[in-house]
Amino acid sequence: MRIVKLHTTDSTNDYLKSLAKEEKLEEDTVVWALEQTNGRGQMGTKWSTSSGKNLTFSVFRKIQQITIDQQFYALMAASLAVKDVLKKLLIKNVSVKWPNDILSDKKKICGILIENVIKKGELNAMIIGVGLNVNQTIWEDVPKATSIKSQTGIHFDLQEILNLLLEQFHHYVKMLLDGNLDTIKKEYEAHLFRKDKPSTFLNTNKEQFVGIIQGVTDQGRLILLEEDNKLKEYDLKEIQLLF
Template sequence: MHIVKLNATTSTNTYLKEYARELDFKEDILVWTHAQVEGRGQRGAIWESEPGKNLTFSVFKRVEGFRADRTFYMSMAASLMVVETLEHFGVRQLAVKWPNDILAGARKICGILIETIIRDGLYGVILGVGINVNQKVFEKAPRATSVLLETGRVTDLNEVLDYFIKSFYKYAELVSQFDFARLHQLYEQQLFRKDKVSTFELPGGKHIAGVINGVSKNGKLILQLEDELLKEFDLKEIKLLY
């Protein structure tokens, strides 16, 4: 893997997308920045990160020949990469809040944003990862946490990145082998509030109760509603309240 380190950039995902338009990448590329001034999350959220305290990086991987309707398996793999990395550094009570926020207990410790590159079909994916490592105070995200807050120890960012890269290739291998059943199983084992009654918000503010049954192969959340029927929702259709 080729690693590029930047002092600052608007967004590592944006940086890689711009270069992917111009270059024909032959290898995996990871862009890591000391300061990301316009980090992005799901639903257009802004990612808060104190410069030099956390890991903010993006990885480009070519996936030519990979069916576009299977891209959520890359999201599953990315979530598992992060969970395994954080477990290694002593973080406990980890879970994946659908689709790919990583929680420690009920506090967010990592966000993942996945984007695709199209060139006469699916060409590559960019995994944008923000891991809170040594930050103590979160002014804009009061429900956030970090490796430091969870373990009481300052952790070397290079060590976390090195371990993530090992986990990246472990789970990317499952994707390349089309071992989707295994990925799906491992992902659902980590799914936050699976098989528990939870409250969800629909567009417009209506609240409903349901039980998370799992996730479909194309990434939709499967809920068992009060009438015991199963219904699928995408990210724009429902929000878990917790």
């Protein structure tokens, strides 16, 4: 494994993509930045953290054994890896807010962004970007944020947390490559935030409605049981969970 450690970069995902164009990357090349000035989340949202207090890194991984249609399984696997590490660190009430946020006590502690490398119409590799709040305890204009230190009162070494995460990523990558997709999906669904509970959502027309999260499709669409007792599927752009 190769780890490229940077003091500052705009985005570890973007840095890794540029690196992949310049050279043939070895498996599990990691770019880790102490400060990320233009970190991104799903749908172009920003990921902002204090310099040197949190983990912002990206991993390049060849993963040709799964298809483009199965790419959401990689996000599920990465979410479970983070969840496992947080539980090892005795973080309480860890859940996955669909599709890619990890929560502790209903507050965001981690975000994941996966970008695909497509070659000749097939999935060739993935860049897995992770932003994990570790030692930061104060946020401006982010009321629903928390960190490992906020939850435990303990100041952690970033390298140690990174090593734990990479080890757990390897565990789930092996599951992906071995074809244990059903196990990954069941585990992901079991830890979905607000699963099986009536919840309020906002649709694209800014209308609120009530639904009960049942799970996700293989492609990552959220399955809701709605008031008419019918199951409906939604993409990320179509609804927002209010909590």
